[in-house]
Amino acid sequence: MATSAHTSAPGGAKPPFPPFNKDTFASQLVWLAIFFVALYVLMWKVAIPRIGGIVEARRERVEGDLTEAARLKEQSDAALKAYEQSLADARARAQALANETRDRLNAEAEERRKKLEAELNARLADAEKTIAATKAAAMANVRGIATETAGAIVQRLVGAAPAAKTVEDAVSDVLKG
Secondary structure: OOOOOOOOOOOOOOOOOHHHOOOOHHHHHHHHHHHHHHHHHHHHHHHHHHHHHHHHHHHHHHHHHHHHHHHHHHHHHHHHHHHHHHHHHHHHHHHHHHHHHHHHHHHHHHHHHHHHHHHHHHHHHHHHHHHHHHHHHHHHHHHHHHHHHHHHHHHHHHOOOOOHHHHHHHHHHHHHO
16 A cells, blocks of 8 residues: 555654644745735626726716606606696586586576476466456356346246346346445
């Protein structure tokens, strides 16, 4: 079996863990310092500027988004205000139209009522004239009928026909009273 220098120490003991080996400790500190400085320079020259650029771009994008959001909010507020105004205008127009229609229909109904009332008054006046004429004709006939009837009754009761002038005077006296 072949033995390697790395796997065993003189006398058969295992060598110490390399970072804890006293012989390589100084060179490890030098390499640590070299890598730390290189990493520090790399971070300082490359990574941090990129991160700063990304952070700055993100900040600018957020500010731009906030500005755009504010602009859109103003637009939506203006649109909402315009919508509410147009809605109020539409309500006002609808109310005015309803009032105008109501007034027009009331005026038409009033005109029809007046026309119908005038027509009914004319018919009533005609009817009253007809009634008055019929009454006058009936009254004129009543005197004649009353005279004839009274003459017929007296003739039936007495047996002789009374004088026409006497019957007419008696009917006139009764109609006056």
